[in-house]
Amino acid sequence: MAEIEIKNLHKSFGDFVAVKNSNLIIENKEFFVLLGPSGCGKTTTLRMIAGLELPTSGNIYLDKEDVGYLRASQRDIAFVFQLFALYPHMNVRNNLAFPLKMQKLSRSEVDAKVLEAAKLLRIDHLLKSKVSSLAGGDRQRVALGRALVRRPKAFLMDEPLGTLDAEFRELMCLELRKLHDDIDATTVYVTHDQQEAMSMADRIAVMNEGVVLQADSPKVIYNKPKTKFVANFIGSPGMNFIPINEKISPSQSSIKLLDSSLNIPEQKEGTDSNENFLGVRPENLKLVSENGVKGNVFGVEYLGSRKILTIETQLGNIKIRVDSDTQVNINEQIQFDTLNNNQIIFDGSNDKALQSEFMS
Ligand code: ATP
16 A cells, blocks of 8 residues: 655745645556646656655655655655666566566565566566567567566656657556556656646646645546646647636636627636636537637648647637538638536636536
C-alpha cells in the first residue's frame, strides 16, 4: 500500500517560486497525473516526492510517514525517466537484474524477481537477447521492467513517453495503464499532454505557475472545470468562452447574447462584475432554425464521424461540433443555441466558475 500526501509543499529557487504551498493526497493504487504547461512546477513536485530535490517548506508523507527530508534511497519509490535508459550491450536479463544486484539480493532471489517481472511484461522469451537487437516496443518493456523489478511502493514517471512517435505512444499508454492495474502500485505521472492525461489517469491535478488548480477525475476536470485556465487547458478543440456583458445574479437561468436569449443552468451565486464569460464546449451547442444567436460559417473541419464548425459572430469566433452529415457552407448565415444544461459561467473578475445547478 502506498498513499502519498503532500502538505503545504513549497519550493523556491532563489527568489523564484516553482511550487507554491501545494496540497494533494494521492491514494493507494491510484494512477495520478500532474498536468500543466511547461514550467508550471510538475517536475519539481515529482522530484521532491522522489527525494531528488528537498522542499523549501512543507511535508511529504508516504503511508503517513514523513519522508520529505529523507534521501531518495531511503524512500521505497522508483523514478522512471525517459523509458530509453537501458544498457544496450547487456542482455535483457542483466538489464532487469541490475537494480536487484545493487540491492545485494541473492542470485536465486534475483532470478525469481527477474522472471516475475519479465512474465508480467511478456518479455520472458527475450531474457537472453541483447537490448540493442530488440524492436522498440520490447525495448520499452525492458525499461519498464527495470523500474518494476524492485516492486517499489510507488512509481514516479516524468514524461516517460516524451520521445516516442504518436502510434507508439498510444500503445505504450495502454501498456503502462495495464501494468499499473496488474501490479497494484501507486503511480504519479507527469505530462503536459492533456490527451495522455485524460486517457490514463484516475485523477488529474492541473497545475499552473506552481499552484495546483484542481485535482479530480478526467470526467470532472473536462465537464466541471473550476477555473477558466483548467477549462481552456483540457479539450480539443477547447471550450468556447463567450463574453457576457451583464452582471449575473443568483437564480438567473438565462442570459442575453446579441439579440437573443440563451438558457443556462440555474445559477447559485452571482457576480460583482459586468464582464463575465459563458463557458460552453463545442459539443454542447446546436444549430437551430430560429431564435438562436446569429453568425456566419467561417470554417468547416471534417473529422470523419463529426465536423467542427467555426462560426464568426459579433462576440468572436465560436466552435460548434455537429454530425458529419450536417450540410453547411462557408459564409452561410446560421443560428445556434445551447444543446443541454452543461454551461458554466466564469466570473470575469477572477476567472472562477460560479456554482450552479450544473456545477454542484
Ligand atoms: P517542463 O514540462 O518544462 O519540465 P515543469 O512543469 O516540469 O515543466 P519544472 O521543471 O518543475 O516545470 O520547473 C518549474 C520552474 O522552476 C521552471 O521555471 C524552471 O525553470 C524552474 N527551475 C526548476 N529547477 C530549477 C533549478 N534547479 N534552479 C532554478 N530554477 C529551476
